[in-house]
Amino acid sequence: MTQYHVPVLLAECLQALDLQDDKIYVDATFGGGGHSRAILESGKDIQLFAFDQDPDSIKQSKVLKEKYPEKFIMIKENFANIRTGLALERIKKVDGILFDLGVSSHQINDPARGFSFSGDGKLNMRMDQDSQLTAAEVVNTYSFEELARIFRKYGEEKEAARIARSIVLERDKEEIETTLQLSNIIENCIISHKSIKAKARIFQALRIYINKEMEVLETALNDSIKILNPGGRIVVISYHSLEDRIVKNIFKYEAKSCICPPEFPLCVCDKKATLRILSKKPIVPTAQEIENNPRARSAKLRIAQKREVL
Ligand SMILES: C[S@@+](CC[C@H](N)C(=O)[O-])C[C@H]1O[C@@H](n2cnc3c(N)ncnc32)[C@H](O)[C@@H]1O
DSSP: OOTTOOOTTHHHHHHHHTOOTTOEEEESOOTTSHHHHHHHTTSSOOEEEEEESOHHHHHHTHHHHHHOTTTEEEEESOGGGHHHHHHTTTOOOEEEEEEEOSOOHHHHHOGGGOOOSSSOOBSOOOSSTTSSOOHHHHHHHSOHHHHHHHHHHHHOOTTHHHHHHHHHHHHHHSOOOBHHHHHHHHHHHSOHHHHHHHHHHHHHHHHHHHTTHHHHHHHHHHHHHHHEEEEEEEEEEESSHHHHHHHHHHHHHHHOSOOSOTTOSSOOSOOOOOEEESOSSOBOOOHHHHHHOGGGGGOEEEEEEEOOOO
16 A cells, blocks of 8 residues: 555645645545645645545545644544534634545555456445445445446447446356446446446446445535635546536536526526636646656646635
8 A cells, every 4th residue: 555655636735735834625535645745844834724525535544644744633423524524613704615526546556445357356336435335235225227327428438238238147147246246247238449438437437336426526516615715725626528518517516606598688696606717727747747647647636715695
């Protein structure tokens, strides 16, 4: 397990957060703590609250806690509960929030977590290991229609129905308990040069579904915008188009000062713009970063700033 892997788009994130002395920041996705460490080491006298729902990340945060006992607070909580998590620490407003979405390298690299189709482990995929639903339960008990819908919606997989049908046939013969079994089922029903991408999409779909990633992200972004001080930044790295679309659309909506239909002669909606978008196009890693860290290849960074809302 690499504890101090290089965080994705690190320099870009630090710049985007525009760290200031004596301010309060949140790392909503602590992971292995790479971004958190860099924020704390940026030399500013700041306070950092970090969230992660994964007990492994909480263990990894102990080193930073020892080094920065006053400045760093780790909260084991789903970032959907960012507001209550901070309120319990008596924090109502913050000056910058970073999301580095998805799974961390230690989660992917540990076959026992069941996130990866290249290793073999139990079909688990829960980020919060205290939660109930596992990928094995979905794959073995959901109907053909439900499976096909999940694969289509969260994996954007064209062969969703074919793969769902194969799963239903195979599980009648033998329960599907491991990542390798699922991976073999996909491999056997998809032509070979397409099977790796299909596996990636099916595993992604199950992970998103199990962890309710889309719903949770929407709640977290909307609440984050509410708790930002004017001038504060919200900085989000996403790794696939479904996530990026949610970030883009929420930022766009929050940056609008009117949502009346275009045919209305006067504005009656009274909507106020709460954000200013600072990244018209998403920021992506350089070719050099992708070469050093292939995990960064699909990263997209979006930045917005809270407006003074009168
Ligand atoms: C890509 S990693 C973050 C890596 C981190 N920036 C670093 O430098 O090590 C994403 C982390 O977010 C956590 N995570 C994902 N969804 C979450 C959620 N809804 N609530 C809390 N943590 C979440 C995962 O457990 C994982 O550890």
